[in-house]
Amino acid sequence: MVRAQDVRFSYGEVEVLRGVSLSLSKGELLGMVGPNGSGKTTLLRIISGFLKPGSGRVLLGSEEVARLGRREVAKRVAVVPQEEGWDFGFTVGQTVLMGRHPHQGLLSFDTPKDLGAAKRAMAMAGLEELMDRPLNMLSGGERRRVLLARALAQEPSVLLMDEPTAFLDLKHQVELFSLARSLSEEGGLACLLVSHDLSLTARFCHTLVVLKDGLVHAAGPPGEVLTNELVREVYGVEARVGHDPETGALHISVLGPSKGV
Numbered sequence: 001m002v003r004a005q006d007v008r009f010s011y012g013e014v015e016v017l018r019g020v021s022l023s024l025s026k027g028e029l030l031g032m033v034g035p036n037g038s039g040k041t042t043l044l045r046i047i048s049g050f051l052k053p054g055s056g057r058v059l060l061g062s063e064e065v066a067r068l069g070r071r072e073v074a075k076r077v078a079v080v081p082q083e084e085g086w087d088f089g090f091t092v093g094q095t096v097l098m099g100r101h102p103h104q105g106l107l108s109f110d111t112p113k114d115l116g117a118a119k120r121a122m123a124m125a126g127l128e129e130l131m132d133r134p135l136n137m138l139s140g141g142e143r144r145r146v147l148l149a150r151a152l153a154q155e156p157s158v159l160l161m162d163e164p165t166a167f168l169d170l171k172h173q174v175e176l177f178s179l180a181r182s183l184s185e186e187g188g189l190a191c192l193l194v195s196h197d198l199s200l201t202a203r204f205c206h207t208l209v210v211l212k213d214g215l216v217h218a219a220g221p222p223g224e225v226l227t228n229e230l231v232r233e234v235y236g237v238e239a240r241v242g243h244d245p246e247t248g249a250l251h252i253s254v255l256g257p258s259k260g261v
Contacts, residue, residue, distance in 0.1 A: 001026045001190035002047060002158055007056035009042055016042045018214040019056070024158070029184040029191045031205030031222075033198060035235055038211040040194045041082060044160050047192070049073040060158070074102035078151035082162040082194075086143065088136035095135060095146055096122055099153030121152035124179060126172075140167035148176070152183075159183065161193045165200070173197070177204040202226055202250035210234055222250055232258050 002024040009017040017039045024030050032040050045051040047058050049065045058065045065073060078099070099121065100114040122128055125145040135143065144167050151159060161180065165173040177193075181204045184191045195201045201208065202222035210218040210225060212234050218225045231239040231252065238255040 001061065002192070003059040004043070004047065005056050005059070007043065007046060007053045007058065009039075009046060009051065009054050016214050017046075017053075020211070020214070020216055021056075022209050022216065022219065024190045024192055026157070026190050027184055027188055028207060029181050029193065029205045030207045030209060031201035032192060032194045032209045032211065033196070033201055034211035034217070039214045040211055041162055043211070044079070044162050044192070044194060047158075048077050048079045048160055050079075071102050074154065076156055077158040077160065078154040078156035080144075080147045080151045080159070080161040080164045082166070084143070084147060086135055088134065090135055091131070092127055092133050092135065092138070092146055092149075093118065093122070093131040096127070096149045096153050099150040102154060117155055118149075118153045121149040124152055125149035126175070141169060141172060144168055145172070145176075157189060159189050159191045161191070163194055163196070165195065165197065173200060177201075180204065198226065198231070198252040199250065202252070203247075226250055226252065 004020055004022050007017050007020045020039065020043060034040055042051065046053050047065065049068065049070060052066050060068070060076060096118045097110060097114060100110065100117060122131060125148045127145055127149055130142065138146070144164060148164060165176055168176060177200050180191050180193055183189045193205065205222060207220065208222050208225045209216060210230065217234055218230055226241050228239055228241050231237060231241065236258050238258050240253045240255060242251055243249065244251050
C-alpha cells in the first residue's frame, strides 16, 4: 500500500532523514517510535505529500506520491496531525465534515453520503454526544478525537497518526490504540501510528519501526525489535523489557538513565 524508498530530507543544512525505507501493507498497524528529532513527523509529512523528499521516493500503490495532486492523495491518505490551528467558530460536526472535502466539488454541498461518513466517524471516535459542541468548549483530549474523526470521515485507505494519544487519559489512549488495530484488521486500512508510548505501541501494533538520527535503527515484530539493549542504544535509558503475566503483552519499565548518559 505504501513504500518509502531511500527517503532523504533536509531542513537547510540539517539532514533529518538519511535514507529511510519502509513498507506499510493493507490490514497492517505499523508503529513508528524513536526519540525526539529522529525524523518521525517529517517522514509522515513526506508520505502524506505535504513535503517532497530531497531524494528517494514514496509510492502509494504503484504511483509516486510526489507526482499526485493534493486532492488525489487526500482521497486515499488521511492524517491525524500532532498539532492543529483550530478555528473555534466551528462545531464538532462541522469540523468532522471537513474531512469530506477531497470527495466534493468546489461549490458542492454535503450529500447524504457525506453526512453518513461523518456520522460513522464520530461514532468510532466516541463523539456522537458532542456533535453540536463548539470546539472552544472541548478539552485537549476531545479535540484529539475530533482530528481522528475528521480523518476517518475521509474514508481513506491509508491512515497516518502523529502522536494521536497526546492529551488523552488512559482509557481513551487504550481505546484509540484498540480502534487503530480494528481499523487495520477489520477495516482493511493501512495504519501508521507515531507514538512515544512503547508499551502500548508494542501491545497493539503488528510491526515496529524504530528511527534514530534519521535512520531506521530496527524494524520488525515488536517482540523481536524491543530489547533492553535497543532501548538503551536508542533512548539512552536503562529499561526492563518483559511480558505482562496476564496478557502476555510486552511491557517496558524504565529504570533510569543509562550509565554515561
